[in-house]
Amino acid sequence: MDEKVTREIFPRDSRKSYGLVELMKKTAPIVRKEPEDTVYVWPNLLMIEIICAILVTVGLMVLIQFEHAPLRSLADPSTTPNPMRAPWYFLGLQELLVYFDPWYAGVVLPGMIIVGLMLFPYLDVNPKGVGYYTYTERKFAVFNYSFGFAIWWITIIIGTYLRGLDWQWYWPWSNHLEHMNPALVTLIPLHLIFVNWFHVSEGVGKLFGDIIFIGYFALGTIIPMIVWKPMYKAMGLWRYLTFSFFFLSMMGVALKIVLRLLFNIKYVLVTPWINI
Amino acid sequence: MLQKIKNEIVESQIFKSVFRHGYPDNDLDRAYAIFSSVFLHVHPVKVRRSALRMRYTFCLGGITLFLFIVLSVTGIWLMFYYTPYTGLAYRNIKDLQFVIFGGNLMRDLHRFAAHGMVLFVWLHMTRVFLTGAYKAPREFNWIVGVVLLVNTLVLSWTGYLLPWDQLAYWAVTVGAKMASYTPLIGQNGPWGPQLGFLPTNDIMFMLLGGTVVGQNALIRFYVLHCVVLPLVVTVFLAVHFWRIRKDGFSGPL
Numbered sequence: 001m002d003e004k005v006t007r008e009i010f011p012r013d014s015r016k017s018y019g020l021v022e023l024m025k026k027t028a029p030i031v032r033k034e035p036e037d038t039v040y041v042w043p044n045l046l047m048i049e050i051i052c053a054i055l056v057t058v059g060l061m062v063l064i065q066f067e068h069a070p071l072r073s074l075a076d077p078s079t080t081p082n083p084m085r086a087p088w089y090f091l092g093l094q095e096l097l098v099y100f101d102p103w104y105a106g107v108v109l110p111g112m113i114i115v116g117l118m119l120f121p122y123l124d125v126n127p128k129g130v131g132y133y134t135y136t137e138r139k140f141a142v143f144n145y146s147f148g149f150a151i152w153w154i155t156i157i158i159g160t161y162l163r164g165l166d167w168q169w170y171w172p173w174s175n176h177l178e179h180m181n182p183a184l185v186t187l188i189p190l191h192l193i194f195v196n197w198f199h200v201s202e203g204v205g206k207l208f209g210d211i212i213f214i215g216y217f218a219l220g221t222i223i224p225m226i227v228w229k230p231m232y233k234a235m236g237l238w239r240y241l242t243f244s245f246f247f248l249s250m251m252g253v254a255l256k257i258v259l260r261l262l263f264n265i266k267y268v269l270v271t272p273w274i275n276i
Numbered sequence: 277m278l279q280k281i282k283n284e285i286v287e288s289q290i291f292k293s294v295f296r297h298g299y300p301d302n303d304l305d306r307a308y309a310i311f312s313s314v315f316l317h318v319h320p321v322k323v324r325r326s327a328l329r330m331r332y333t334f335c336l337g338g339i340t341l342f343l344f345i346v347l348s349v350t351g352i353w354l355m356f357y358y359t360p361y362t363g364l365a366y367r368n369i370k371d372l373q374f375v376i377f378g379g380n381l382m383r384d385l386h387r388f389a390a391h392g393m394v395l396f397v398w399l400h401m402t403r404v405f406l407t408g409a410y411k412a413p414r415e416f417n418w419i420v421g422v423v424l425l426v427n428t429l430v431l432s433w434t435g436y437l438l439p440w441d442q443l444a445y446w447a448v449t450v451g452a453k454m455a456s457y458t459p460l461i462g463q464n465g466p467w468g469p470q471l472g473f474l475p476t477n478d479i480m481f482m483l484l485g486g487t488v489v490g491q492n493a494l495i496r497f498y499v500l501h502c503v504v505l506p507l508v509v510t511v512f513l514a515v516h517f518w519r520i521r522k523d524g525f526s527g528p529l
């Protein structure tokens with residue numbers, strides 16, 4: 001029920017027993033529409049469901065005429081296949097291992113995706129756009145979802161089609177049987193670049209990296225607070241901070257992919273315990 | 277003639293004892309047909325005409341559910357031929373492929389329905405997102421949905437090990453290795469070793485029941501895949517559908 005009862009006629013009282021009827025200031029049981037606008041589930045909806053089920057069954061039957069469930073040779077702990085591919089729906093995560101250490105790509109990031117998804121309804125304060133497809137009324141929310149979904153799919157596609165031996169980058173026209181020379185790509189942590197450019201010590205270089213990392217989150221949180229005040233006001237402090245953390249982390253994944261692919265940067269944040 | 281046979285059937289004591297209502301050719305019996313059936317009563321008796329619009333849900337949730345049902349049926353069938361023992365599992369699958377009547381059919385159906393379920397659960401989630409159906413009062417059902425999504429993925433992954441071929445073995449080895457990098461409780465994770473986690477007591481050990489993927493891992497994945505996770509999905513699906521009814525369907529007004 002999306003409209004609130006303006007005046008409570010019978011205040012709720014736990015000492016009384018109630019029937020299932022609730023009083024609304026409306027003319028019909030279905031708000032805003034006359035009952036005539038409804039149809040019986042039998043046969044209208046059931047028919048649609050049955051047709052869907054038949055179509056899916058036919059689809060599956062057709063599919064398995066062309067493609068069969070794979071079965072390779074018996075499991076053998078002593079021969080590791082190369083490349084070793086996860087099932088396709090996890091290839092996005094496997095591909096992220098190229099850009100992040102395993103504790104982040106394999107554990108923390110998936111956890112954050114799950115928690116972030118669960119929190120989405122609580123972070124999206126825009127009441128518009130329920131019950132119909134719209135982009136214009138909720139551009140930012142749609143952007144966020146699509147961006148995450150796009151990373152997920154693009155990494156799956158890269159993992160499926162563009163990775164070969166040793167998980168190196170292979171174009172469809174490259175020779176997939178020949179090992180790439182790993183020396184072609186040397187990964188460098190960002191702080192060594194600073195060491196080279198500014199002739200500072202490694203410690204100072206690391207400090208630069210840390211400042212960039214923390215600055216990214218700090219500025220990324222504070223600037224929109226000032227520039228898009230109404231948005232911040234609408235969300236409130238905690239909701240905004242939570243959102244900002246997840247948003248910047250997601251953007252961070254994309255940034256790191258670019259840094260790694262274009263500039264061979266290995267880490268931005270370097271600490272004795274964790275590197276990102 | 278056909279009409280007469282039909283009348284004979286629907287008027288018979290047996291039919292009445294089973295369905296407790298007449299053939300649904302009038303509105304009263306149509307209503308009864310829905311709410312007196314344990315299978316159909318997840319539906320409301322009537323829905324808004326606009327809620328039927330295919331271009332709203334694209335039937336994605338329903339297709340996901342149907343694939344789950346296909347998976348349950350074919351999965352139980354496969355269980356009759358499968359032994360979760362490293363010395364037999366692979367040969368059981370080979371038998372399904374080459375010896376058992378309908379073995380290939382059932383295995384292929386099971387495999388592709390599983391791929392389909394993963395795909396359609398993502399599409400369904402995208403539909404729910406794009407129609408804003410996760411907003412109040414449906415926030416909680418979105419959470420239930422995410423639980424279903426994760427369960428669907430883990431179901432697929434645990435099933436992946438069962439054929440005990442190279443694909444299965446190494447995919448699960450890589451995946452389980454990830455667990456060992458869990459911060460705090462993994463042998464390779466940040467602060468894991470400092471907190472005393474070794475290959476023999478960390479989270480990966482718990483997952484596999486050993487330090488490598490072996491017989492213990494197989495039996496664990498088998499029980500998870502065939503019993504625990506399907507049950508969890510079923511329970512959450514019950515909540516999911518219950519909440520759709522309670523929170524109201526978001527469909528176009």
Ligand code: HEM
Binds near residue numbers: 344418421424428524
């Ligand atoms: C095993 C997986 C799932 C099954 C079988 C399933 C099934 C369904 C079905 C049959 C519906 C009715 C409408 C429709 O067909 O679209 C529905 C609605 C809904 N689903 Fe799912 N679902 C699953 C997973 C998810 C996931 C992953 C999410 C979101 C993260 C989700 C969120 C919702 C919500 C919020 C509704 C209400 C939509 C509305 O009122 O318009 N479900 N689900």
